[in-house]
Amino acid sequence: MASFAPISVLDAPSNLGLRPSAPGVIPGVYQLPRALRAQGIVTRLGAEDAGMVMPPAYSPEAEPDTGFRNGAALGRYSVALADRIGALRAQGRFVLLLGGDCSVLVGSSLALRRAGTHGLAFIDAHDDFSYDKDRAALAGRLTAAGLDLALATGHGPDALCDLDGLKPYLREEDVVHLGLSRSDEDTAVLAVQEFDTSRIPSLPLTAIRQRGADAVGDEARALLEARELDGFWIHVDADVLDLSVMPAVDSPNPEGLRLEELTSLLASLLRSPQAVGLELTILDPDLDPEGHCARAFTEAVVAAFALSGRVP
Numbered sequence: 520m521a522s523f524a525p526i527s528v529l530d531a532p533s534n535l536g537l538r539p540s541a542p543g544v545i546p547g548v549y550q551l552p553r554a555l556r557a558q559g560i561v562t563r564l565g566a567e568d569a570g571m572v573m574p575p576a577y578s579p580e581a582e583p584d585t586g587f588r589n590g591a592a593l594g595r596y597s598v599a600l601a602d603r604i605g606a607l608r609a610q611g612r613f614v615l616l617l618g619g620d621c622s623v624l625v626g627s628s629l630a631l632r633r634a635g636t637h638g639l640a641f642i643d644a645h646d647d648f649s650y651d652k653d654r655a656a657l658a659g660r661l662t663a664a665g666l667d668l669a670l671a672t673g674h675g676p677d678a679l680c681d682l683d684g685l686k687p688y689l690r691e692e693d694v695v696h697l698g699l700s701r702s703d704e705d706t707a708v709l710a711v712q713e714f715d716t717s718r719i720p721s722l723p724l725t726a727i728r729q730r731g732a733d734a735v736g737d738e739a740r741a742l743l744e745a746r747e748l749d750g751f752w753i754h755v756d757a758d759v760l761d762l763s764v765m766p767a768v769d770s771p772n773p774e775g776l777r778l779e780e781l782t783s784l785l786a787s788l789l790r791s792p793q794a795v796g797l798e799l800t801i802l803d804p805d806l807d808p809e810g811h812c813a814r815a816f817t818e819a820v821v822a823a824f825a826l827s828g829r830v831p
Contacts, residue, residue, distance in 0.1 A: 536622025536664030547805030581659030600626030736787025
């Protein structure tokens with residue numbers, strides 16, 4: 520029986536990596552930690568409450584210096600987030616990071632790089648890696664939430680990719696992507712940099728449907744364990760789930776995972792003693808006024824921890 524690290528839950532209520540959904544509308548993903556805590560996620564996991572890393576104020580304005588909205592603020596926040604994650608890891612804790620948007624990966628991957636060489640299981644309907652021609656034209660208006668995997672693997676401005684002089688935080692070959700949807704796979708883009716030409720192994724939605732989530736999760740875990748890393752992190756974007764169960768995201772997915780498939784993937788990954796942390800992102804409570812999505816998401820995550828043996 521594996522011996523697992525105790526769990527600490529840390530809030531990272533950032534929306535710095537998203538564009539406004541409409542003029543004057545601040546993205547509501549910063550409320551994700553509150554919504555999942557209201558479902559009892561901390562006590563249900565028997566976890567330590569590790570508090571919050573408060574982000575800088577959100578701005579909808581373009582930022583030409585970094586090319587990314589809120590880029591300078593995100594750089595500062597990522598360092599602060601890495602400091603806190605690193606302190607928890609140094610205490611031997613497994614970190615459950617309740618994000619906001621996907622750009623929290625910059626901070627978590629920086630924390631991992633400071634501590635050695637780590638891998639990443641990246642569960643997302645999108646590749647979050649490709650700088651296509653349309654994006655490249657958005658000078659100052661790129662969004663880090665849509666390119667977080669690119670930034671974490673060293674593709675982007677040094678203000679985000681080379682914090683502490685540690686570029687890249689993750690090597691491409693140490694990442695496994697899970698859940699890429701068919702619509703993303705089949706979309707041809709004129710790209711400055713493309714996911715398909717990267718060194719990142721991909722286990723897309725089609726593989727999960729053909730072989731089952733348990734088998735694909737086991738394969739991803741085996742790939743990461745074979746790399747002889749210092750550990751690996753898990754990233755979950757709620758938009759990997761199907762629109763029928765997760766409409767409360769900025770980019771609803773008409774061809775996504777079922778809740779039980781997400782639970783199976785996570786349980787397989789969490790069974791590894793090398794899994795050192797998990798971040799949950801993108802669910803927007805403003806789009807979930809009755810809390811149905813937050814409840815279902817929490818149930819799926821708690822069930823995964825239970826199936827993995829990390830909690831009773």
